[in-house]
Amino acid sequence: MQKKIPLYYLLLTIFCGVCVTVFFGWSVRHVFLGNDNLGAFGEAMVSVAAFPTLAKEVVLDIPNNGQLIEDRFPSLDGFKKSGKLQAGTSEDKGYLLLSLYDTIT
Numbered sequence: 133m134q135k136k137i138p139l140y141y142l143l144l145t146i147f148c149g150v151c152v153t154v155f156f157g158w159s160v161r162h163v164f165l166g167n168d169n170l171g172a173f174g175e176a177m178v179s180v181a182a183f184p185t186l187a188k189e190v191v192l193d194i195p196n197n198g199q200l201i202e203d204r205f206p207s208l209d210g211f212k213k214s215g216k217l218q219a220g221t222s223e224d225k226g227y228l229l230l231s232l233y234d235t236i237t
Contacts, residue, residue: 156177156180156181159173159174159177160174160177160178160181162174163175163177163178164178204230205230
């Protein structure tokens with residue numbers, strides 16, 4: 133770990149890093165200005181640039197109670213609704229399977 137590196141290698145690494153950063157920024161700006169001649173490469177660059185926002189949304193979007201999925205049926209407790217067993221069902225301590233299909237979106 134105590135080995136010294138030549139200043140030339142350090143400067144070359146910094147120069148290459150700056151060039152890559154400038155090219156990345158240019159490609160994202162190019163796509164946002166409406167030019168689509170970069171194709172899938174440009175879209176990939178925009179996806180990479182949007183990653184910090186996505187990570188922030190994931191971290192900050194968790195509700196206060198720690199539940200990741202919204203409880204869309206708070207009045208259901210197993211096969212019971214409002215504490216009473218519904219007609220036509222038997223007492224079962226198993227799982228309640230609810231569909232996640234949503235026609236709104």
